[in-house]
Amino acid sequence: MKKKIIIFILLVSVIILTCHILDPNLNFYSGKYTCQNSTNQTLVLKSNNLFVLHTTLGKTENSITGKYTISNNHINLLFNDKNLSAMAFNLSSGQVYGSVIIFSNPNNSSYIKFKKS
Structure with a gap:
């Protein structure tokens, strides 16, 4: 029984190590996040630390780009367009x-919640 557990742990370790060698810049936070407060916002975090925020109002879709940093489970968004003062303040x-x-x-103790989809 111990032998099977050791083999299983080694196998899992080899798989994880192989994935890391194949993609050393693997970013677990990258992906598409959907806003839970409203259905018209989507946040896409890319693996190269860039993001795109899609906002849909009727038939119009706006895309806002920038860079993001994550440290100790704290995320900071740096918008490319400095004219977005209200949105940048709420989502910075x-x-x-x-x-x-x-x-x-x-x-004002409000929040915007995004869930990975």
């Missing part, structure tokens, strides 16, 4: 909880 920093990102506004 937040917390990562597994597959959920929550951006909160400390002034």
